[in-house]
Amino acid sequence: MEQYEPEPLSPARAAAVRRSFGCGRAAPTRRSLLRASAGGALAAGALGALTGCGIPAAGRTEGGVSAEDRSEEEKQVRFSNWTEYMDVDDSGRRHPTLEAFTERTGVKVTYTEDINDNSEFFGKIQPQLAAGQETGRDIVVVTDWLAARLIRLGWVQKLDPANLPHAFANLTPQFRSPDWDPGRAYSYPWQGISAVIAYNKKALDGIEVTSVSDLLDDPKLKGRVGFLTEMRDTVGMMLLDMGKDPARFSDDDYDAAVDRLQKGVDRGQIRRFTGNDYTSDLSKGDLAACLAWAGDVVQLKADNPDIDFVIPDSGYVTSSDNLLIPNKARHKTNAERLIDYYYEPGPAAELAAYINFVCPVDGVKDELAKIDEDAANNPLIIPDRAMQAGSHSFRSLSAKEETAYEEKFAKLTGA
Amino acid sequence: MATLTEAPPPPAPAAPEKAPPRRRGRRTPYWLLLPGILWLVVFFAAPMVYQASTSVQTGSLEEGYEVTWHFATYWDALSAYWPQFLRSVAYAASATVLCLLLGYPLAYLIAFRAGRWRNLIMILVIAPFFTSFLIRTLAWKTILADGGPVVDALGTLHVLDVTGRLGWTSGDRVLATPLAVVCGLTYNFLPFMILPLYTSLERIDGRLHEAAGDLYAKPSTVFRKVTFPLSMPGVVSGTLLTFIPATGDYVNASLLGSADTGMIGNVIQSQFLRVLDYPTAAALSFLLMAAILAMVTLYIRRSGTEELV
Known part of the structure; x- marks a missing residue:
């Protein structure tokens, strides 16, 4: 490459150059600004920034991290579920079983259908849970493998059996003790x-x-x-x-x-x-x-x-979709009461009649027959013995x- | 190497012929730039740095991720997923060419021949944007359904035999084949091609056509020598607006495609959400960005930047 030799500037030219620094070509332009800010900032800060943004290890704590339980002061529970996974009345806007729960307990349910896909939902709540913040949800419903992962990461809270008498008594044997949550310490199935x-x-x-x-x-x-x-x-x-x-x-x-x-x-x-x-x-x-x-x-x-x-x-x-209480949920007791409510045969039958998945609650058949005879005899909803015998579950993975x-x-x- | 003095003076913007602005105004450009720069820092620079960092980390969710400058991730990602890269470029390029072939005549019609229908046709071009991208793509599943009228017609005309031999379709179906994905991409990005084409065609002075005619140019010559060269800015920006988002698209491939039409966007999505391999996903995103940047730079160099304005 040939040597570049600057020519001496004539006085007029030099004056022009000086002037241009103020308001001419050399004045701040988009390009020079970008170059200055991008070049300078990146060079100086990039290394520090790059090393600075690792993801902290999952804050593992046995039994999950609880926040102060405000169930008494704030009579509400925030429930995140999949779309079309709850009974609706003819108007299509109200959920009869949830309303009955509110009527009985005075606890208002904020029901959101914001889960469409397990992986996507995990992507959504992972940053908060990893950072030890609350997710704004008291109950979430996720499939076995994701429930297993959340338990493994220590991101969900242990349930209090005292608040779950019906759930304990009525859970179908088929779902009693999955290998990822023996004895259902953290989760209860919503539907199979x-x-x-x-x-x-x-x-x-x-x-x-x-x-x-x-x-x-x-x-x-x-x-x-x-x-x-x-x-x-x-x-x-x-x-x-x-x-x-x-x-x-x-x-x-x-x-x-x-x-x-x-x-x-x-x-x-x-x-x-x-x-x-x-x-x-x-x-x-x-x-x-x-x-x-x-x-x-x-x-x-x-x-x-x-x-x-x-x-x-x-x-x-x-497999099953499971109810879980994420870390730092504000209304844990209310959430447990809601879980228990859906293990009473009445509400469970109403739900089963509407959504047609495998009902995980024992003793629902008679209640369901009152609402819908066909559904009660459908082995896909209430599995008979033959159906139960063919059922296999996928083992949990490390x-x-x-x-x-x-x-x-x-x-x-x-x- | 050109010396400084030889550089031609740039076309100066119409400078006000007044005295240089007062001192007080000197900082104004910076203040005016501030919102834009803040926006770029928060929504562009910060995520980029975060992703760049993620791409050289190693670890797992349980143990956390740490920056270990593990650049091998890039190589591993590229060697594992190069077919999807190539496929994305091929699909996006085909869709861009199709968009140009379909969009140019339409833009030409709107600009020169539509008369009082101009606004109506423009609205028809934009109207699909009023519904969701997803719904529009799903509609194609009904339109192209097996045994539906479109597929039947294509079968009767033996078009499917030809496309089948080329490997674009398989058997007597269009859905779940490369052809369906390319058609979906073409459909979804067509307005991005038409709008810039229309804008640059509409700017052409009709008297230029008359003048060319007066100089005994045939209509085809007028198009070749006058109209098309003058519409180049529209062609360049239209192809860029189509090609860039089409390369990274994953909706069309996942709804209209099958297991062997996966594009790089699908890989990035599944690495992020399913496999939870954040470093590989971040590395793939950067590789995609670099690839697009390289291709676009080459393209703009060849077609001339001044025409983009």
Whole structure:
């Protein structure tokens, strides 16, 4: 590169340059300001800033962190739930069971349907919980694996059994002691969820589907079967189909199950991995058969007689959505009273009649029969003995396993 | 290397021919800049620094994350997810080209031929924005449903045979294929192409067309030599406004695509929310940003920055 030699400036030019520093080209411009602020600030502060923003370790404390319980002074409880997971009256705006609770106890329920997806919801509350702040919620409802993670991280509070007499007495044995919360010290199930195979009779056109293998292997179903984005349901059903128990499986079993599903993706057999949106695909017939959640199938069947379900001989995966009280919740006692309320047969039956998922409360059948005879006899809502025998749960995973498994599953689903 | 003295004087903005502003006014530019700078610091610089930091951390939720300058994350992320990077660029580029092909004639029509219908057509272009992005994308699932009229027509016309051979569709369906994702992207970003195109076309003086005609230019020559070159600013900003957000989009791929159409946005989302691998997600975000920046810089260099104004 040739040497740059500045020419001496003529007096007029020098004057012009001086002037330009004040209000001409060299005066502060957007560019020079940006350069100055960005360059200076970044160079000086970047290193410090970068090292400064790690995420602190999860503040693990046995039994969770409680805040001062204001249940007595503030007669309210803030309840975060999934959409369409609560009974509504005909106007569609009021929740009869919640109103009855308020009437009886005087505790006002602030009910918010702000949970759409476990992972997303975790992303939403994680910063506050990690920083030891309150989330603005007294009760949250999350699926087993996330409940297990929250308990593992020490981000939820231990429940006080004295406030939960009905819950203790009426909880169905099936849900009594999951391996991630033995004896239900931290959580109580809101509803149980069974993963089954749903199909559209019209779209199947005589093809018989009775197992996960049928979904994966029948060439006539190519590009018309769906699996769930919920890792434990999809892999759990696959493991069962391969003769393994989702409650006791090894890394190799997991890999084999994912491999088998991967072949289905590669051959174009599997159309999509879906969340709740499989319901519209299935009723339109774009999906001829898919893994589905039983509660949805009850609803779909009522709207569209072509939809039906089958439970594979190898069994099915049951999980549950659980009520938990996050750290620093302000109204813990009120929250516990609300949990207990939903374990009384009356309110539990009203709820079950409306939302059609597996009811985790014993002794509901008679109450439910008074409201809806069909629902009371539906094994998808009140499991009979045969139904209970086929139910399997997915074992809880360590943090390491969870990351590794989710990573493999994400690769499978294309992300 | 050009010396300072040879540099041509920049086109000075119409400077007021008064005396230089009074001393008191000197700080005014800074004060006026303050809100903008604060905004940038809070909503751009701070998150960027935070993400940059996250990308070189290691750890887990249980043990916390610490900055360990683990730059290998970048390499690992790139080597694991380069197919999704390539796919994102390919899909976004196809969608941008489609948007240009569809948008240019429409913008031309609105600017020169629509007459009193101009405002109505403009409203029709913008109207989809009045409903949610998600709803509009979901609507395509109904439009392109298997055995629906669109797919049937395409099948009868043997279009699906051709696209199937090219690997854009599979069997006799459009949904859950690359074609559906590209169509969704095209549809969702089309207005971002039309609006800048319209603005720059509308600015063209109609007398230039007449003059070109007077000089015996055929209509096609007028377009090639006059209209299109003058509309270049619109083409450049339209392609940028389409290409950049389309590359990072993940909604179309997750609703209209399948397991083998995942874009980089889907990977970042699942790394953040499902796998909880925050460093990899942050590193991928930065790689995406760098890739887009590089491509856009190259593009602007080639098409000339002065035309962007």
